[in-house]
Amino acid sequence: MTAGEPQSIDTIVIGAGHAGLAASYCLTERSIDHLVIERGEVANSWRNERWDSLTLLTPNWQSRLPGFSYSGDDPDGYMNMREVVEFIDAYARHCRLPVQTGTTVTSLKQNADGYHVMTDRGEWQCRSVVIASGACNVPSIPRVAEAIPADIQQLTSWEYRNPGQLEDGGVIVVGASATGLQLAEEIHRSGRPVTIASGEHVRLPRVYRGRDIQWWMDATGILDEGLDEIDDLNRARHLPSPQLVGSRQHQILDLNTMSSLGIKLVGRLMGVQNGTVQFSGSLRNVCALADLKMNRLLKTIDEWAEQSPDSSQFEPPERFERTTVDEEPCLALNLDESGIHTIVWATGYRPDYSWLDVPVLDRKGMIRHDGGVADSPGMYVLGMPFLRQRKSSFIHGAEDDARFVTQHLAAYLQSR
Amino acid sequence: MSEQTTNVDNGVNVEALLGAREALTEAPEAAQFKWRATCTWVNGTHASSSVEGFYGLGEEQSHRKEFKFDSDHPEIFASADNGATPIEFVLVGLAGCLTAGIASVAQNRDIQLKSVTATLEAGMDIAGILGIDSDVRNGFDGVNVHFDIDADASSEDIEALVAQSQKRSAVFDIITNPTNCTVTVN
Numbered sequence: 001m002t003a004g005e006p007q008s009i010d011t012i013v014i015g016a017g018h019a020g021l022a023a024s025y026c027l028t029e030r031s032i033d034h035l036v037i038e039r040g041e042v043a044n045s046w047r048n049e050r051w052d053s054l055t056l057l058t059p060n061w062q063s064r065l066p067g068f069s070y071s072g073d074d075p076d077g078y079m080n081m082r083e084v085v086e087f088i089d090a091y092a093r094h095c096r097l098p099v100q101t102g103t104t105v106t107s108l109k110q111n112a113d114g115y116h117v118m119t120d121r122g123e124w125q126c127r128s129v130v131i132a133s134g135a136c137n138v139p140s141i142p143r144v145a146e147a148i149p150a151d152i153q154q155l156t157s158w159e160y161r162n163p164g165q166l167e168d169g170g171v172i173v174v175g176a177s178a179t180g181l182q183l184a185e186e187i188h189r190s191g192r193p194v195t196i197a198s199g200e201h202v203r204l205p206r207v208y209r210g211r212d213i214q215w216w217m218d219a220t221g222i223l224d225e226g227l228d229e230i231d232d233l234n235r236a237r238h239l240p241s242p243q244l245v246g247s248r249q250h251q252i253l254d255l256n257t258m259s260s261l262g263i264k265l266v267g268r269l270m271g272v273q274n275g276t277v278q279f280s281g282s283l284r285n286v287c288a289l290a291d292l293k294m295n296r297l298l299k300t301i302d303e304w305a306e307q308s309p310d311s312s313q314f315e316p317p318e319r320f321e322r323t324t325v326d327e328e329p330c331l332a333l334n335l336d337e338s339g340i341h342t343i344v345w346a347t348g349y350r351p352d353y354s355w356l357d358v359p360v361l362d363r364k365g366m367i368r369h370d371g372g373v374a375d376s377p378g379m380y381v382l383g384m385p386f387l388r389q390r391k392s393s394f395i396h397g398a399e400d401d402a403r404f405v406t407q408h409l410a411a412y413l414q415s416r
Numbered sequence: 417m418s419e420q421t422t423n424v425d426n427g428v429n430v431e432a433l434l435g436a437r438e439a440l441t442e443a444p445e446a447a448q449f450k451w452r453a454t455c456t457w458v459n460g461t462h463a464s465s466s467v468e469g470f471y472g473l474g475e476e477q478s479h480r481k482e483f484k485f486d487s488d489h490p491e492i493f494a495s496a497d498n499g500a501t502p503i504e505f506v507l508v509g510l511a512g513c514l515t516a517g518i519a520s521v522a523q524n525r526d527i528q529l530k531s532v533t534a535t536l537e538a539g540m541d542i543a544g545i546l547g548i549d550s551d552v553r554n555g556f557d558g559v560n561v562h563f564d565i566d567a568d569a570s571s572e573d574i575e576a577l578v579a580q581s582q583k584r585s586a587v588f589d590i591i592t593n594p595t596n597c598t599v600t601v602n
């Protein structure tokens with residue numbers, strides 16, 4: 001592309017995932033002139049950056065965006081990635097949202113008139129910008145990975161698609177989020193011996209008292225909890241995803257499931273020395289913390305259920321077995337001697353802001369923002385965990401967030 | 417968001433701790449601390465250690481006074497037993513750290529403590545330190561900590577206190593995770 005005059009527009013939305021499109025819908029409602037710029041295709045990360053067997057952690061009835069919701073015949077099922085892409089694609093088409101795909105932002109700069117957006121297919125001058133480029137652009141891998149011997153295959157959950165990619169032999173899955181547990185189970189079923197290393201994690205039963213846990217979280221208002229209602233926002237924003245899987249059987253997936261399958265449970269991976277990986281001795285406590293927190297949540301649900309006019313419809317309360325931890329969990333594994341050929345890092349992701357030339361990043365590389373209003377006038381963020389509410393981490397959380405942010409944005413444009 | 421109640425007092429100034437947390441989030445350099453000790457050999461396995469100064473909040477700090485500790489070994493090791501063994505100091509450190517954590521977390525959660533007692537036991541095969549068997553590690557083969565806690569709280573809330581104090585404990589982390597240790601000599 002040749003350099004020319006930038007096109008002028010009120011608002012640029014960066015990213016055509018569920019969050020960017022929800023913003024576009026709300027901007028359209030307000031007749032704000034805008035364009036959604038997408039590096040790949042609509043729902044690109046869902047399309048190209050997820051493993052094959054992944055399904056949403058939320059049931060279909062919960063899949064909704066402003067002006068659009070699931071209309072299929074399986075409300076209690078969970079979408080696979082093909083269905084998620086179709087859902088988001090249909091949203092963009094149905095609402096005729098202005099999206100320019102195949103356009104990668106190479107820099108975003110602030111100037112007297114707002115923001116200058118440079119892409120590989122033209123440039124724009126806008127008065128405001130909504131950054132909805134995703135929370136999971138690059139895998140986060142602990143530094144200790146650098147000390148893993150070169151003959152061990154290393155793969156992140158971002159690159160992982162299916163067990164066929166892995167060498168034969170033992171596998172350590174690092175991380176006990178939904179991702180870590182789902183991959184550990186799938187790799188175990190492929191016939192490879194699996195060890196799972198678990199730090200702090202979030203344990204949740206898929207189904208409780210006859211209802212999906214997401215139904216309870218929704219009904220009790222827990223998903224609507226906002227910024228002012230929690231003690232430690234930083235912690236809430238960085239929680240690993242809850243140990244859930246969206247399967248037809250509505251199966252419970254937790255560390256006890258891992259143990260019962262024969263997957264070896266060890267503490268957080270803390271060090272590597274001479275080909276031996278070291279695990280934390282805190283496994284028992286991280287499991288105790290997760291059990292206690294789950295029970296606290298179930299208690300909240302039970303208290304709510306008791307007050308509910310529908311209380312007779314619910315199955316009786318139950319409590320799940322404590323997480324079983326070996327008497328003496330393994331603290332060190334020599335990779336060679338124990339036949340480990342692969343390490344899969346399921347240690348989370350971070351956003352990629354390498355193109356962002358506005359000084360709004362904190363020392364951890366995250367955009368400083370107050371509930372989606374970035375620390376730079378006219379800049380907004382969407383699609384981040386606990387942006388404004390607990391449900392911000394889910395697709396259906398985008399609606400409230402997008403409505404708030406676009407309202408703020410509209411007022412900002414009017415005030416100038 | 418727990419309401420601040422006035423009747424819970426475990427002697428912990430939670431407001432100061434929370435204030436420090438907020439301040440240090442904004443000024444991460446000030447959170448860099450250096451802990452120090454000195455130790456002088458006395459005689460035999462008897463050594464005398466002391467702590468006084470440390471570094472933190474961007475400047476040199478000091479305890480109210482110098483604290484001294486004698487370490488030695490018991491008579492069955494043919495020693496004079498002038499003090500606790502160094503490994504017992506490790507247990508003392510762990511117990512002190514977890515107990516302080518319990519008091520702080522309890523204060524923050526509006527739980528009045530009446531008594532907290534910790535009993536610790538750590539196993540060790542001394543074939544390691546005596547060089548009898550190179551397959552045996554020198555250190556503990558495991559540490560057991562048992563708490564007896566009397567407090568105005570449910571057993572589940574007390575269990576959560578103990579779990580949270582482990583999560584936030586420096587010594588628990590030091591014992592459960594590897595740490596680089598560099599020893600030099602003149």
